[in-house]
Amino acid sequence: MTAPLLEVEDLVVDYPGKGLRAEAFRALKGVSLDILPGETVGLVGESGSGKTTLGRAVLGLAPVTAGAITYDGRDISHLNRRDRRALSDEIQVVFQDPYSSLNPSMTIEQILTEPLTAGGVASGEAKGRVRDLLDQVGLPSDARTRLPREFSGGQRQRIAIARALALEPRLIVCDEPVSALDLSTQKRVLDLLIDIQERTGVAYLFVTHDLAVVRHISHRVAVMYRGELVETGDGDQVTSRPQHPYTQRLFMAAPVPDPDRQSKRREQRRAALAAAAGDAA
Numbered sequence: 001m002t003a004p005l006l007e008v009e010d011l012v013v014d015y016p017g018k019g020l021r022a023e024a025f026r027a028l029k030g031v032s033l034d035i036l037p038g039e040t041v042g043l044v045g046e047s048g049s050g051k052t053t054l055g056r057a058v059l060g061l062a063p064v065t066a067g068a069i070t071y072d073g074r075d076i077s078h079l080n081r082r083d084r085r086a087l088s089d090e091i092q093v094v095f096q097d098p099y100s101s102l103n104p105s106m107t108i109e110q111i112l113t114e115p116l117t118a119g120g121v122a123s124g125e126a127k128g129r130v131r132d133l134l135d136q137v138g139l140p141s142d143a144r145t146r147l148p149r150e151f152s153g154g155q156r157q158r159i160a161i162a163r164a165l166a167l168e169p170r171l172i173v174c175d176e177p178v179s180a181l182d183l184s185t186q187k188r189v190l191d192l193l194i195d196i197q198e199r200t201g202v203a204y205l206f207v208t209h210d211l212a213v214v215r216h217i218s219h220r221v222a223v224m225y226r227g228e229l230v231e232t233g234d235g236d237q238v239t240s241r242p243q244h245p246y247t248q249r250l251f252m253a254a255p256v257p258d259p260d261r262q263s264k265r266r267e268q269r270r271a272a273l274a275a276a277a278g279d280a281a
């Protein structure tokens with residue numbers, strides 16, 4: 001069997017109380033989830049259910065009160081700053097807002113060179129890598145000399161994706177990466193993420209409140225409700241035959257998914273898992 005890339009076990013996250021709310025607030029109440037290499041797990045649930053908190057805990061940005069997060073067999077629940085920084089070439093993030101996530105005063109070349117040099121890539125080599133990254137996300141190489149404000153929302157999200165890809169991570173936490181984009185741009189960015197995954201084998205933890213998006217991109221879907229995972233399964237199974245009453249309510253009003261896209265994603269996952277099992281044997 002393929003070993004998970006990421007394992008979250010009985011994770012509890014308490015946010016300390018502030019101001020009028022003196023008591024700590026339990027945002028995650030014992031969540032367990034794993035992600036295989038090259039897999040996309042879509043995390044859905046209503047606002048406030050804890051999706052972003054789970055993504056942030058994986059990135060070391062939310063306090064782990066109890067439980068464990070294991071990456072590639074190593075416990076990463078309580079890393080110090082240096083070890084966490086060292087892990088950034090393995091685990092990356094793409095945030096929701098392409099307007100605030102890029103430094104407005106840096107050129108695209110500077111934005112993409114920063115993680116490369118931090119990851120130890122020599123500056124001579126970085127220039128070529130920046131061109132490669134722009135090519136991977138479908139932007140022309142003359143984008144290098146321009147500033148973020150010269151790009152549309154969809155193009156900025158491509159730049160954020162290029163930055164996340166710079167150090168060839170094995171896992172990217174995508175926190176609502178397309179929800180600030182219009183529908184046709186959403187689809188192009190999702191297809192880009194799928195295409196990158198097919199080429200590089202990167203895994204995604206994909207946080208979204210949008211059920212059409214989760215159906216489009218996920219191999220598996222995990223459903224959160226009030227700080228707990230109430231259902232996890234194949235995208236098809238969870239979206240078409242939800243078991244938990246909350247999931248049933250969540251998906252009842254959602255539009256019908258694209259069956260061709262879904263069956264293609266399922267086949268790809270089976271083939272990838274079979275190949276990985278063959279490699280491991």
Ligand SMILES: Nc1ncnc2c1ncn2[C@@H]1O[C@H](COP(=O)(O)OP(=O)(O)OP(=O)(O)O)[C@@H](O)[C@H]1O
Pocket residue numbers: 015016025027045046047048049050051052053054209
């Ligand atoms: N830094 C924080 N301090 C205190 N409480 C927080 C903090 N961040 C989140 N919370 C609370 O934790 C709960 C889960 O929040 P979280 O952002 O993880 O939910 P979500 O499912 O991602 O919601 P949304 O879809 O609206 O982004 C919410 O009740 C929220 O108010």
